[in-house]
Amino acid sequence: MHAINIISGISMMGILIGTAVLIILLSVFNGLEKVIVGINSNFSPELRVEARLGKTFDPNTAFFKSLHKDDRLFSYTEVLEDKVVIQYGDKTFIGNLKGVSSEFQRNPHLDSIILDGSFTLHYSNNSPMAVIGVIVQNNLSVNVHNSFFPLQIYSPKRGNSVSINPADEFTTRSIFASGVFSIQQDYDDIVIVPIEFARGLLDIPIGVSSIDLNYKKGTDLSAVQAELQEKIRKDFTVKTRREQDTILYKTLNYEKWALFMILTFVLIIAAFNIVGSLTILVIDKRKDIAILTSLGANKQLIRGIFFFEGMMISLIGCFIGIVLGLAFCILQQRYGFITVDGKISVPNNAYPIDIKPVDFGLVFLTVIIISVIASGISARLSVKGLDDIKQDL
Numbered sequence: 005m006h007a008i009n010i011i012s013g014i015s016m017m018g019i020l021i022g023t024a025v026l027i028i029l030l031s032v033f034n035g036l037e038k039v040i041v042g043i044n045s046n047f048s049p050e051l052r053v054e055a056r057l058g059k060t061f062d063p064n065t066a067f068f069k070s071l072h073k074d075d076r077l078f079s080y081t082e083v084l085e086d087k088v089v090i091q092y093g094d095k096t097f098i099g100n101l102k103g104v105s106s107e108f109q110r111n112p113h114l115d116s117i118i119l120d121g122s123f124t125l126h127y128s129n130n131s132p133m134a135v136i137g138v139i140v141q142n143n144l145s146v147n148v149h150n151s152f153f154p155l156q157i158y159s160p161k162r163g164n165s166v167s168i169n170p171a172d173e174f175t176t177r178s179i180f181a182s183g184v185f186s187i188q189q190d191y192d193d194i195v196i197v198p199i200e201f202a203r204g205l206l207d208i209p210i211g212v213s214s215i216d217l218n219y220k221k222g223t224d225l226s227a228v229q230a231e232l233q234e235k236i237r238k239d240f241t242v243k244t245r246r247e248q249d250t251i252l253y254k255t256l257n258y259e260k261w262a263l264f265m266i267l268t269f270v271l272i273i274a275a276f277n278i279v280g281s282l283t284i285l286v287i288d289k290r291k292d293i294a295i296l297t298s299l300g301a302n303k304q305l306i307r308g309i310f311f312f313e314g315m316m317i318s319l320i321g322c323f324i325g326i327v328l329g330l331a332f333c334i335l336q337q338r339y340g341f342i343t344v345d346g347k348i349s350v351p352n353n354a355y356p357i358d359i360k361p362v363d364f365g366l367v368f369l370t371v372i373i374i375s376v377i378a379s380g381i382s383a384r385l386s387v388k389g390l391d392d393i394k395q396d397l
């Protein structure tokens with residue numbers, strides 16, 4: 005009898021711990037995802053218009069001029085991007101040049117991504133300045149406080165025939181760096197410059213790579229996207245932040261579901277301890293089961309007793325686990341006693357937690373399904389060989 009109670013207690017603890025850990029880790033992952041997406045959103049526009057064919061397009065059409073006058077817009081940024089060779093001293097690096105129009109600096113979150121210097125694209129005398137990603141800074145050892153050594157940026161000349169002197173095949177411009185920023189690896193190899201500088205370097209006097217749109221708070225972005233896509237039709241695409249960086253969002257989503265499946269497998273192992281405890285209980289109570297059937301209890305009632313026993317063990321463990329997991333998440337949100345190593349920017353260096361009710365429902369449903377299967381197996385064992393036991397009695 006003591007062995008049965010101990011095994012039942014172990015089964016309940018397995019469900020309890022598995023449920024609590026699943027709640028905690030899903031909430032932690034939600035928090036990390038929220039921080040990463042939030043950092044990415046500081047730099048990416050809410051909507052981006054790009055040409056379906058070709059690298060650039062003319063932004064001076066009637067449609068884009070009318071779009072620029074939309075009262076719902078917060079910022080309208082023309083962007084020109086291309087690969088370039090960057091030289092600083094005796095070091096070189098192949099990175100991305102991003103020319104932006106003046107409205108780019110309306111973004112109120114730009115200062116939050118700066119590691120050194122400032123986000124300045126023009127001197128007081130209107131001379132162009134560059135803001136470089138941290139990967140560029142690390143590879144070239146750029147000192148943004150040194151006003152004597154500018155960056156040298158090279159771009160292949162368009163339509164130029166092969167020359168004996170390789171230097172003749174490139175357009176070169178000099179520019180000083182004003183700041184260093186860091187967002188994520190996909191963005192940290194960029195050099196941001198005024199679009200006029202990029203046009204001169206790339207020899208593209210009119211075209212742009214994209215038009216970045218940010219809207220005032222309260223604007224229905226889904227409706228705006230559908231409206232724009234209908235107007236510009238097949239020549240252009242209008243992408244949301246999720247569509248602009250599909251790899252990031254897919255990776256985050258895949259990682260979350262992979263984590264969920266791994267922890268669900270742990271829960272399955274814990275839940276099937278119930279089968280072991282109930283099997284021992286069935287063996288111990290076989291004579292009692294036979295007596296009950298002799299008094300008129302049918303097999304369905306016997307199965308129901310053991311099924312209820314298994315579900316009771318599972319549900320008690322599940323509810324306690326959910327309460328403990330929720331309590332831990334709330335305490336972490338409030339006090340932040342578990343910290344990160346500082347590689348991501350979070351308040352007080354505390355592991356971020358984001359509690360979502362849907363996770364609790366998903367965990368509860370998962371435990372219920374596993375428990376029903378485990379309890380059902382045990383219930384079937386309770387009436388196996390029942391006729392033979394009655395004959396022995």
